[in-house]
Amino acid sequence: QKEVEQNSGPLSVPEGAIASLNCTYSDRGSQSFFWYRQYSGKSPELIMFIYSNGDKEDGRFTAQLNKASQYVSLLIRDSQPSDSATYLCATSGGYQKVTFGIGTKLQVIP
Amino acid sequence: DVKVTQSSRYLVKRTGEKVFLECVQDMDHENMFWYRQDPGLGLRLIYFSYDVKMKEKGDIPEGYSVSREKKERFSLILESASTNQTSMYLCASSSSMDTVIGGYTFGSGTRLTVV
Numbered sequence: 003q004k005e006v007e008q009n010s011g012p013l014s015v016p017e018g019a020i021a022s023l024n025c026t027y028s029d030r031g032s033q034s035f036f037w038y039r040q041y042s043g044k045s046p047e048l049i050m051f052i053y054s055n056g057d058k059e060d061g062r063f064t065a066q067l068n069k070a071s072q073y074v075s076l077l078i079r080d081s082q083p084s085d086s087a088t089y090l091c092a093t094s095g096g097y098q099k100v101t102f103g104i105g106t107k108l109q110v111i112p
Numbered sequence: 113d114v115k116v117t118q119s120s121r122y123l124v125k126r127t128g129e130k131v132f133l134e135c136v137q138d139m140d141h142e143n144m145f146w147y148r149q150d151p152g153l154g155l156r157l158i159y160f161s162y163d164v165k166m167k168e169k170g171d172i173p174e175g176y177s178v179s180r181e182k183k184e185r186f187s188l189i190l191e192s193a194s195t196n197q198t199s200m201y202l203c204a205s206s207s208s209m210d211t212v213i214g215g216y217t218f219g220s221g222t223r224l225t226v227v
Binding site for chain 1: 145147152153160215217218
């Protein structure tokens with residue numbers, strides 16, 4: 003069974019702080035890694051993807067990948083209350099199917 | 113703007129009814145998926161399809177079936193609805209390359225309640 007593990011949270015951070023969300027995966031064949039944001043009552047939306055070891059930055063978001071440790075993280079700088087959501091980590095090993103974690107609930111406290 | 117449209121936002125059905133959930137995408141995507149999402153369990157794959165008339169079982173196919181007669185439409189069927197099928201159902205689609213580099217596009221979801 004291919005698994006993606008996340009702490010369900012909630013993770014609480016003060017406004018303006020850095021939020022760090024973590025994820026581990028079991029399938030060494032995983033090639034692509036995704037972070038989705040899901041607001042309460044809404045469907046997931048893709049915010050970041052990464053497929054090479056290292057960091058990928060997009061605005062306030064940085065995705066980090068370490069394939070040797072099978073570890074993916076998402077950093078959110080200058081966290082805002084509008085960032086409060088559940089963040090789903092996901093992996094793909096091929097051209098068809100993506101495996102999701104249960105998601106980490108982030109609360110940004112004003 | 114690309115879209116995945118699910119026919120109903122909320123549905124209430126009775127135990128034993130046959131239920132159809134419809135999903136249509138306008139992106140000419142090969143792959144389509146049905147997930148259910150429950151608190152504490154995350155997204156669980158029910159069925160997926162990588163081509164017209166093709167279907168593959170996901171992690172929890174029991175009690176469900178699917179139909180894909182046209183490329184843009186993927187239907188989920190609950191043969192005899194039960195209360196444990198009360199859930200949020202999410203449809204998603206992707207091109208084969210999207211699954212590698214860009215992930216899925218999700219519909220807005222159908223919250224199904226079986227009473």
